Amino acid sequence: MLIKYSDNPFKQIFGIAFYNRKNIFLFTIISIGATVQYKFGEIFTFDPFTLPVVPVTILGGALAIFLGFRNNSAYDRWWEARKVWGGIVNASRTFGVMICTFSSGHFSKGKVKDKKVEAWRIELIKRHIGWLYALIMHLRKHNHWDELEKYIEEDEIEELKKLHNKPTQILHKQGKRLQEAYEEKIIEDFRHMELANVIKEFYDLQGKAERIKGTIFPYYYNYFTGVFLWLFVICLPFALTTEMGWGAIPMSIAISFVFTILEKSGAVTEDPFEGRAADTPISTITRNIEIDLLEMIDEEVIPASIEPKTGRFGVKYLD
Template identity: 40%
Template structure:
């Protein structure tokens, strides 16, 4: 996630250089076709790029709005995970009576929740992240790794230990319901994250937007070359760059869990929760927080 108000020019060039090259080539081709072929037969009416530009504006606006909605929904889901994770640890530490046996169980459940977050993060980003392993004992790790959905299996283990606390009389029915409600929230947030990740953005919208942009760039260059000559190549690229860069910025938000500068900072969020929960249990050996990269973005 970007942290700065201004984007460096180098980052814009890195993100768009290959499109710029194709666009300049398209403008040059349109100019030479008009100069040495079309100019001897007919002129291109200005209404064509005008209509195309209007259509493109609608398509880009729709795409970007929908992409931002996906990004913002993901950010709200993980913001809720931060709050509910703290409430979960606080409830266990406050509701379960202090004793050696109870403290071991509470610590195991809090550690297991940290494992749940790291396993969920790895699944959403499609990466291999074994940080969750250190928060599970060998037996639990073997059991959860037999299932395709590791984070869901970890959450099921939480329900089993919560049931043990209730059946042994260590928490009453009200406290059981309070903690179980948090487990239900974790399941809901897990499902919402998976839905966002697994729902493909409609391909036709992004594809047609790209096609319309290229048609617009070519027709715009053909029209203005009648008056601007060779300078129409530069002008066609410049106008096209506005549309292309806007469309690229929107599409970068389509998958908010990608490990890039536009994605949700899952590394920072999970590490923050991890530190908070370990400190709540009085542990001093906590990992360092995730720091911004080049003071520009955080992953």
């Protein structure tokens, strides 16, 4: 998640120009070419190629509508992703509290020892942390098992590696362990149902995240937005030269840059789980949940919070 650009305005401008250098170069070439051929036409008395302003203005208006709709839709996906992970935070804390307070040897009338209850609590909370890292791995489509291996037993990891949807199977395992705890009278009937409802909520939240990840933005919006954008960029300087002369060069570059940045913003925002600066910071959110849950079971080694990263040109963001 992008926190802020550099405090240095020169770094801000240079960074923006650097990351958009190819487009700026193309805008400059097109604008100079359109203006030079118009000025040469005045000097050598031939008819230069120009376009009337009105059709280009209408095209720009249509493009603005396309970009506005696309960016709104992309932002909705980003905001829904943030709400999903906000729900995971709340449900995870609830799950941790329930695991620690609902379980007891009392229900078995002393047959289940406190050490076994404590081991069961630690197992389920650590497996839940593993589920969080497995979900990140699932959404980002990578195979980084390091964090997962800290919290799940080796034999269980080997089983997971053979399965398609790893976070789903971890939740399935959690459900089985809840059932076993109920049968052993570590938890009683009502508390078992409440914990099962939290597992169901995790399934729902995971499904929402998978829907965002798996729903491809309609191809024709991306395609035609790109077509209309570059048609507008090419036509614009041929319309402005008749009105502004040499001034058409900086003006057409500036207008083209604005429309291109709008298009780029929508393209980046529509897939919020990739780990880029503008995406939902699911690694940071997971680390905060991890800290909360480990403190609930009095773990001695607690990882530090993830600090904002500093990218090129002083950009600060959370992963």
